[in-house]
Amino acid sequence: MTEPAEEIQAQETPEQDDRPVDLKKIQSILSSNSGARMRSWLDICARCGLCADSCFFYLANDKDPKLSPAYKVKSTVGEMYKRKGRVDRKFLREAYEVLWGQCTMCRRCSMFCPFGIDMAAMIGVGRAVCTSQGILPAGLAKAVENIRETGNQMAVSQEDWLETCEWMAEEYGEEIAGLTIPVDKKGVKYMFTVNPREPAFYPQDVGMMAQILHVAEESWTVPSTGWDSTNLAMFAANKEMAAYPVKLMYDKALELGVEQILVTECGHAYRSAAFEGPYFLGLPGGKPPLPVKHSVQLFWEYIVRDGRIKIDPEKKVTVPVTVQDPCNQSRSAGLSQMLRELSQALCADFRDMNPNREFNHCCGGGGGFIPMGAEFKKRRMISGKIKAEQIKATGAKIIIVPCHNCFDQITDLNKEYELGLKVVSFKELICESMIIPEKFIPKEEDEEPASQPGDDGGEE
Amino acid sequence: MQGLYDFLTGPALWLTFIIFFGGLLARGAFYWGLSLERDKIFWDHFDPVWSWRSIYHWLLPWGGVSFRQQPVFGLAFFLFHLCLLGIPVFLDAHNIMWEEYFGWSLPTLPDPVADWGVLVLLACVAFLFARRLVKPEVRILSTLWDYALLLLTAAPFVTGYLAYHQYGDYLTWLVLHILCSEVLMIIVPFSKLGHLMLFFFTRAFIGSDMGARRDQYGRLGARTW
Structure with missing residues (x-):
């Protein structure tokens, strides 16, 4: 299998840069995150080292103590707070290696910490400080730029997205009679959102999803905008840009009047859409404006709970x-x-x-x-x-x-x-x-797909 | 020496209690206020049941996942805290004083139990100290203050033990015991020992965030223990 993401977002060697840092900006990020949680976490870490064994970076690298979560936090964001934000570019470049190169923010360490310190959240603050000074992996910087310009992390055009849906409806409709991929259909139950990798590299994912939803006789649509539920700006800790794709998605769902947003088989997309997105947008109560469901849950409902498939x-x-x-x-x-x-x-x-x-x-x-x-x-x-x-x-x-x-x-x-x-x-x-019900098995004479995307009131 | 004793059990004792309880309360109140402004995420998802589960399990011996992974440390850790909190509060000699000062007292531990408890605590301190020195992942995090705090925690127990058994001059050990205890209590609100109170807050957050916040629409919350 190829690695599309890496091919299009090759990392550039960080050039030497002696520009002074924007101290005010750094201090403002540190200050806005310096709530009761951050202060407590920084104050009470007992330096017990219990988090070390929870971390796969530590375990996979001969138990290098510098890879224990507490050390990674202490040497980066801990140091930023200790120095009251007075750090230089050299420090931030070193922190960058740790914040992105030695932590995936998986949150496993929080479960092993006797105080439940959310070290991933702390790493996130460190990332935000680095990003504010333009220090972040080139691949993520490119993704953020793509989001800014096109609303999705891989800069897939709306035309390409809709053509992919059309093409997949045609191709996967050969196996399932009457299969359609409705675009911008109002008032349906689910608005299905994807990872841009799907239209860009794995269109079959969209086709297979359409087959499942069609066999389950689901009421659904894909949106013409706001279809990217992923959020690489979240991992770049660029809150402003992380809010943008979430807003596009929520707005579209509300405009279409769907009941729920459905997220493809992607982990961080779900986290962004269901849990973090409302905070990027400052929504009251930290809740999305409508329920967000993961594909795994929908499949479970279809197959395990309801027997719909x-x-x-x-x-x-x-x-x-x-x-x-x-x-x-x-x-x-x-x-x-x-x-x-x-x-x-x-x-x-x-x-x-x-x-x-x-x-x-x-x-x-x-x-x-x-x-x-x-x-x-x-x-x-x-x-x-x-x-x-x-x-x-x-x-x-x-x-x-x-x-x-x-x-x-x-x-x-x-x-x-x-x-x-x-x-x-x-x-x-x-x-x-899955068992394809008789009515969805194509007959010799009507092998052509029954309809085209956009039939249901779409823009195209 | 008697003058020092009188001072330590008089004005210094009151000052210690004021700083200890006042400091913890002030820190708690400040963080509470701060959380309303900057930790909306805590209040948005706070759930008493998941908070309690997250707290309760880590109070039990081997109740936390790390302690099950490192059972010897888990036991030392549990016994250390049990003795550290239990002995001073339920010691007969302390309760006699409280009866005298405040007119009330708590149930008390038999002296031999407290006596052995001190030895258990000191053994735990020695273990924790050695662990800090020996294990690379703990040593790299440790500052001189971490070692000093551990010794400061043990000091009231060592001096109290020597005073109780009257090794050497009783009054000297007693004065040192009271002095060490007061110093320790004054440090608590301003150091990592503030976890005496903040433990409940940080555990409530992670318990609610990973538990209650995900435990809806048919999904299951994650156990943080």
């Missing part, structure tokens, strides 16, 4: 299968049980990794790591050793990975550690094994 027992996967718990689904979004029940419904020999669920290890591709580019790939492969060993221990031949970033990382680990795995998404397995 039936799985052909003869097409169930029989080889050993494991599932990756994306941090932004299992730890930070509560989907761990659904991931398992769904996996078991699709596979005869499901094997769990250990540790798992909310205690899972990050794959090593989170926190913006995948789009951060070639400069970071080597350490991504080294720190991914823990995940590779976890997968190997299950003896699985197939791994279900319901997250785009995990998908790229595990695909790379598969090669690096010769795991001999097949990496799949849930939708791929579902499309391979």
